[in-house]
Amino acid sequence: MTFQLPQLPYEQDALEPHISKETLGFHHGKHHNAYVTNLNGLVEGTEFEGQSLEAIMQATAGKADKAGVFNNAAQIWNHTFYWHSMSPNGGGQPTGALADKIKADFGSFDAFVEEFKKAGATQFGSGWAWLVLNKDGKLEVTKTLNAECPLTDGKTPLLTMDVWEHAYYLDFQNRRPDYIATFLSSLVNWQFAAANYSAATAKAAE
Template identity: 70%
Template sequence: MSLILPQLPYALNALEPHISARTLEFHHGKHHQAYVDNGNKLLAGSDLAGQSMEEIMGKTAGDAGKAGIFNNVAQVWNHSFYWQGMKPGGGGPPTGKIAERIKTDLGGFDKFVEEFKNAGATQFGSGWAWLVLADGKLKISKTPNAENPLTQGMKPLLTMDVWEHAYYLDYQNRRPDYMATFLEKLVNWEFVNANLG
């Protein structure tokens, strides 16, 4: 299968005023599209062509000779996952199974917010903050650049993009404001519950 740019699960202006249509036009339409295009070019004619993104990431992670393939495929996967983790009118404390697990595994919602923001704030440069399932327990992690928890044996439940292109047009250098807004106004907890299974 070749890489494709998925449709956003909402209209370009649906996340306003928290994330502008202009940001989504660039982030989805240009950045995500570029990872799709570059990834397809690099995969064309290779022994990895036709495999799933998860298989490709597993076979190329940590291989310096295949860094280009890994970076582009992982960024397609990460962004596709990120879009689904947001929704209009989202954010705030979760409901359902994830709420109970956050209480049990992470010490409550406030503690989760603190640790998740800290993961995003301390990710130097570009990268991602994640809520994952690791060895049957919830955990907060962060990854640089295109790295993905799947390659470390963890199951992603939610991610927040902390590359500058995710927030710069709306928040300039105020990454903490973007992260607070993500958690208070945007998180799609139904998506997280579905990933929890």
């Protein structure tokens, strides 16, 4: 079994004018695809061949001699999750159980927004901002460097925002805060986050 580049959940121009077709073409078709090609080459003939991305990530996280395998596997996972974290009709606020949980754990939706913006803006260099469900059942905003993913720390990702420069530079140049604000106001897919939260709470209740 070899890894394949997953299709975007929308057309390449579907996020315009916020994220351009050109950005998605490079980001998905070049960057994401390169991680797929690299990982297939790295795992061929090794103990990781035929394993899932999640299994590879868990087995290689924090191991310097397996950094190449981890970085490419995690970047495939992170990017696939990121595409679904956005929607052509995104933005606004969550509803239902996730909205209630955000209010309970952050104090208000606005407080969550400020924390998420801060995580994205203060991630030095390349990385990701996340909304996760901790093992203790509380929501948390966190950030990770480069290819790192909260999944390998036992946290359940609900939503992510890519803050590598290639995610926004063609559209926003060096204005990362503007990209972050646009992500939250016009792109974020709360239905995806809510579905992830529902699945995580159902699993915890088993």
